[in-house]
Amino acid sequence: MTQTSEFAVELRDVVKTFKTPEGTLLNAVDHVNMQIKHGEFFSMLGSSGCGKTTSLRMMAGFEWPTEGDVYIEGNAQGHTPPFQRPVNTVFQSYALFQHMTIYQNIAFGLEMERAPADEVKTRVGRLLDMVQLNGMERRYPKQLSGGQQQRVALARALVKMPNVLLLDEPLGALDLKLRKEMQLELKAIQQKVGITFVYVTHDQEEALTMSDRIAVMSKGKVMQVGIPVEIYERPQSRFVADFIGESNFFEGIVQSVEQDRATVLVPSLKAEVTGLNTGQVGVGQKAIISIRPEKIRISEQPALKTNFFNGTVKTTTYIGSDTHVYVDMGGGVTLKVWEQNKISSLDPRAYYVQGQKVCLNLFPENTLILAES
């Protein structure tokens, strides 16, 4: 694999317009820029219709951009058909050829390259080893379990040693346990072969677990690109904070800015809240405060001098590792707080109970001040 360019895949100002059944035009992908580095495990994360699969299909060559272009290894792809691109795809439905054996499926791509027979044999053998499907060569896809079919799909694409492997929700059809196993295995395989993986998923946990970097997409646009920690801990918008994990939000007007902190007057709380000014907002601007439920400290007495708020426990939900506490702050505002169950107890009084007066401490370093989008 020769590295001719800084990026394995690059989307430059790509637009893809589809005609809806009603006859109107829709930008499934709307002026997207994306740079995917060599050897990276890159995920596109978003709900259905966000443009992640369309972006992937344009990289593969199944769709062509309406505007802009896809660059693979620095080469503009234009209308290059899929079979002339140095990328391979693992399909959501696996798309294994039902009339061919596992061996024939995996060998298909090499056959297309007119690789010599003995080379095909060794390379297919190596891949079968890698995905632990030795002895299955002569079976047909229908005779395999879902997880095994998934491995065949992976082997079939990887055997071509593409510059980039595109994966379209490859684990979507598997049950939860198998999916978790395959996540780790996929990551291990990616590190072993060193190929750039572009991974499409709607499962945030999956994206956070496996990816080197994640692009969060919505309505055809890229909302944020970053390493998993950044995406979770420093979301740049209310959308990302809300989409990845859970968060409490307040709206307000910035009162003062001091170094990396900002103080916001929140009308619904009738109080000021101080937090990290990650949104770089200025005094007088509207801002959104975001704080994750597990980062709120709940106590009976205030633990902070400022930035604490009194409320009443509305409901609690015991979910094993945590207790979810919903606190009524008055004025129609409810905050969610995840409290880890550090003590093993059967006594209901060991947990917060409905109607209990509590104090919520919002540590400024855990509280993010975002610009209004």
Next chain:
Amino acid sequence: MNPHRRHPFIRVATILVYFFLYAPILVLVLYSFNASRTNILFAGFIPSFGALQMGGSTVVQSPCGPFHWFCELSRNREVGLAARNTLTIAFISTFISTIIGTMAALAIQRYNFRLKSFSQLSLYVPIVIPEIVMGIGILTLFSQLFGILNGAFGLEGDSRLSLGLGTVIVSHIAFSVPFVTLVVQARLQGFDKSFEEAAMDLGANELITFWRVTFPMILPGVLSGALLAFTLSLDDFVITFFTTGPGATTLPIYVYGLLRRIITPQVNALSTVWIAIVLTVVFLLQRLQSREAK
């Protein structure tokens, strides 16, 4: 609740309908062994082998024994010719209609083009108009066309264009194609596009993708379309009736002509042979299918 439980009324009705379907066929087969030449009453089987002996209108002894009428049939040159014509027409029209019908199904199911809805509609037309309308239309077309061509090129005698095997084949294709297309289309509806994308993704161009992936996967649909075209062609009477000419008589036409004049056990023998062939083919196909299912 047992989903296979059925009301006694349904069972009785089922038995009666099956009886209604099969009784005439059984009678037909039985009478092909009839000793009576007039074939009015069943005069029993022909009892013995030997030189042909008649007792009135009853065959008492035949070189073929009870299979007397089958032997007679096998000596009937007209039947042989008609059988040959029938099969020639069926094979050629099936071959062509399967190819062009599959192409059309692919086009309609996969592509967007201006004539798409017109094409789809035109394929439903032969299904919703009576065959005789199409038959006399084609007859009119050919007679007008041949009249003009024969006149323009001064064709005479044997070189004159006239109705015959060619016109029958062309017409059979016309009524088979819609059925082939619809059958293949139904198959393509359940066909995930990602199979072809996967092939292309792995380096196969459009042609290789078609031959290595698409075609093998739609082959069962294509085969059932072809089988349907073949049986439609074998069974067709009306269109053949209007488009056939001298020397291009098919079995249904031949039998029809015979029935209007005489009724002989030979027709029964012919029917029996026909049914036997159909049963054999069905049986073989069933075996093949159940083998494939495993």
Next chain:
Amino acid sequence: MLKRLRENKSFQGTLLVSPTLLWMIALLFIPLILTTIISFGTRNADGGVIYGFSFHNYVRLFGFSTDCPGGQASCFDPLYANILGRSLSLAFWTTVIVIALAYPLAYFIARAHPKRRNTFLMLVLVPLWTNFVIRVYAWMMLLREQGVINGIIGWVAARFGVQFEPLQMLYTPGAVLVGMVYEFLPFMILPIFTSLEKIDVPLYEAAADLGANPFRTFLRVTLPLSMPGVVAGTILVFIPVMGTFIVSDLLGGKQVILVGNLIQNQFLSARDPTFGSAASLILMIMTLIVTYFYTRKFGFGEEIIAV
């Protein structure tokens, strides 16, 4: 060039459909246009066509004659209108009887054990594959004056010592009706089976769970869901019955003249293709109208190709 072909999906589609489309235009649309043109013409003495624009063929079909015994310009002569009416009513009754016979059988097969379902289906298909003409012949044998049915009744009568005059069954409207029902029964069974088979068992269970007894379940769940099959079957039966002439020819003789016989006769014996063409167009319009109104509510889907 290759690149342009590869990218022009619309051109690819047109190319693929063109042989079929050309075939349909040449052997369906052009013949229909020719038929229309000819139907407005008049015939000359030796059966040729004088092109023109005259409605007299249609006037004749709808019950008026231009060749009156009293010498008037036109007079009422319902001969051909009666033929049209007879064909319609025969097609109607054939369809009704075929539905009544086909539905229980289709239901039986659809609810049969999956292992045996295929066998039962094959049993429906086998008579269909014995030739159309052969099937008519079978009924000729059964219905003849000295045929099998009369033979059996006669034999039974003789055993009881009753005098028995063979029944005249062949060459009656009843014979044609029975023949039509027999010919087209499988074309109704298969589509109804296809739509019944699609109904999931849980649906029946849900209906039972919600308190419907088997009869109400049938009326409210099974029957509505099987309507696409009944519609497709009706099209597959009604239309050919309207246009067939062999059944009426062989089983009805001169007694039962249908529009199919009329058309055939005009082209082959009476040698008036203009009148035959007009009758053929009217036949087509009648079936199209029936199909249109019939399918408007339910449409017809894949059941139509169940055969």
